[in-house]
Amino acid sequence: MSIVWEMIFKRLGLGLLTLLVISVIIFSATELLPGDLAQAILGQSATPETVAAFRKELGLDLPAYQRYFNWLFGALQGDFGTSLANKRPIADLIATRLGNTLFLALYAAAIAVPLSLTLGILAALYRNSIFDRAANALALTSISFPEFFVAYILIFVLAQSGLFPSMTRMDPNTSLGEALYRAFLPALTLTLVVTAHMMRMTRAAIINLLASPYIEMARLKGINPMRVILKHALPNALAPIITVIALNLAYLITGVVVVEVVFVYPGLGQLMVDSVAKRDFPVVQAVALIFAAAYVLLNLTADVLSTLSNPRLIHRK
């Protein structure tokens, strides 16, 4: 096991370094964008004097490196600062939205992961059958449509008939059951979007192994095909499947802004887009770091699980 702990610590250290590098990149990228918050907020009503006064108030007249180190110093102490635009603490701005985003991601994952694993395994079992072809065709169709299109179709079919709400409004008093009901359509949209990837990877990974001699052996022993797949093939196919699941989970956390907009779901994506448009640098920075951390942690988890699933990696000689 020590090899796993060593890996976790090493990777977490590297992860922190990655986050630092990302914060520099994000900062430079927002600096490269034309204009700043003062101009973006005042928009058409900006005059040179009001923009200058606004900049001074926000400290945007300081040199770039100074602003970056001010931010970094605060962030290292756990203070992500306040939004430049509305002076609210970023922690408050992000807290509810992060909760919403994680809720939706987990909800979608809770449907999508078992669904795609089951479909993938069944497709491998009955490969080239009608079932396999139909499952593949459906999954590929839903991944090929843009997300907003899938969302509109679901709204047209399921919301306009009154079965489910077309908007997802949640507040702290919403009960879990109610929240699951209200967020069903966005979760279903995301499920349709991510299922194909995981399902096809599961199918491919298993089929890949079915030609190996040890599977041949198992078959010759007369074990039934389902057992061959679950007991013999799946454990060895886990590594690529786990990696793909982790990538899709990261996508569910970071890439769902379109779904958020269509279903009026207050998640992090919309916050990120608005803050980039208005050049609200501290908010962009904080959200970007959350997204980056999600990727780092999920990848780490995937690697740890893959290692654990492979005795050859644990008991290295």
Added chain:
Amino acid sequence: MSKLNSPMGGISRRGLLKGATALGAAGLILPASVRKAMAEPKRGGVLRIALASGNTTDSLDPATWDSTFVQSFNTARCNTLTEIAPDGSLVAELAESWEASADAATWTFKIREGVTFHSGKTMTTDDVVASLNYHRGEESKSAAKPYVDPITDIKAEGSNVVISLSGGNADFPFILADYHLVVLPSAEGKIDPTTTDGTGAYVLDSFEPGVSVKMSRNPNYFKTDRAWFDGIDALSIVDAAARQNALITGEVDVIDGVDLNTVSLLERAPGIKVLPVTGNQHFVFPMDTRLSPYDNNNVRQALKYGIDRDELVEKILRGFGSAGNDHPIGSGQRYFNTELEQKTYDPDKAKFHLKEAGMDTLTVQLSAADAAFAGAVDSAVLYAERAAAAGINIEVVREPSDGYWDNVWMKKPFCASYWGGRPTEDLMFSVAYSAGAPWNDSFWDHARFNELLVSARSELDDDKRREMYWEMQAICANEGGVVIPMFASYVNAHSDKVGVPEVIGTNQGLDGLRLYERWWFA
């Protein structure tokens, strides 16, 4: 427009100055009289409304209210000194009455007594002075700064606030109706721009930027014939399809910014009414008149004759608007020039003007992005298509919406833009057409026009004033640097459960931003 004939519409300059007290009183009676034919408003219900604007960067700071979402809920939370009535006239709000010195350069506002903030604090003249001062001076970052710049001094005298201007301005009380210039509680001569307090019809319960705002009725509101809803639940839904879905499925009662491409589908939905309101909002293509070839008025005239206004109204606005005549005054405004010839699409005249300018063909670049107005890029392409017949070759440059106002508007010599319109002729011309004005986007400098602008501002005689504004509209149309092809209506939709006043404010969207206190549940 019925506006011109209504008893309140045609206030004379003298009437405005002298009869301000009577006007204020009349203003409070007005809503009942204009609604005679409608069902009586009644109290009750929580209005759920979805708006197209709203951003996670929205704030409570009155210096920065930049979208209908923040403007409307803050207009419900706070009050200004004066209010623009639905018919476009000016009525009293936190100021009970006002009068001007003979030269219209010193204005005395009598502040209403007994008005309390939601916190229970009584509003004082000091609050008024501090609130207006917040937008003035060196350190002001306020979008309303150019409006209050002419103010040289504000002081409280008993129950009055006396404001001195650098020059006479007969329309000054109109400026104080601007949604930025709300009165907030002050301490030691300063307001706290992050306060949630206000004197308005609704108390702010929660505000999550870019998501929603919840408000409940202010039981101590000083207007007794307003604020019919028990509460307001306003949502920001940026996606047009999601917004319309919310209305159709009954999740909200009112939406703004109806998608004009699908408006016919919405009209067919049961229980839904589409409500277009003709406003002063107009879409423009300003040219930098300092630069060649736009410094030649014949070129500008050629470009004005090369655009097919009716086609743009039909195809871009789907009929929800009217053709513009290259000046920014709306047909509902007091001094709209009714006799000015409407410019139409005329390639021959365009060619004639090109020839006068010594050219056979003209090639120009027109920068556009949908940040300027919805459909700006399509409008530019249509413009290019039609202008080609007159030998004008317009190359449409598609600009990014992001940063449009910093990088394109007033930077590129010919671009797309819009104006929300202003309640008075003077304000509109001063803001965007007077020489040296910060937002004069055509960099136009016309001696006669500028001279008329200043003299009309302090002219007492209504007829003379009308004459001046008519001449200014003609100059603007025939010599100005802005192509104004269309005036766009505000298109809202609501469920038939919502009661709508007969006369709806046109100075801004959402019934002059006062939908929350003027509408009711039928």
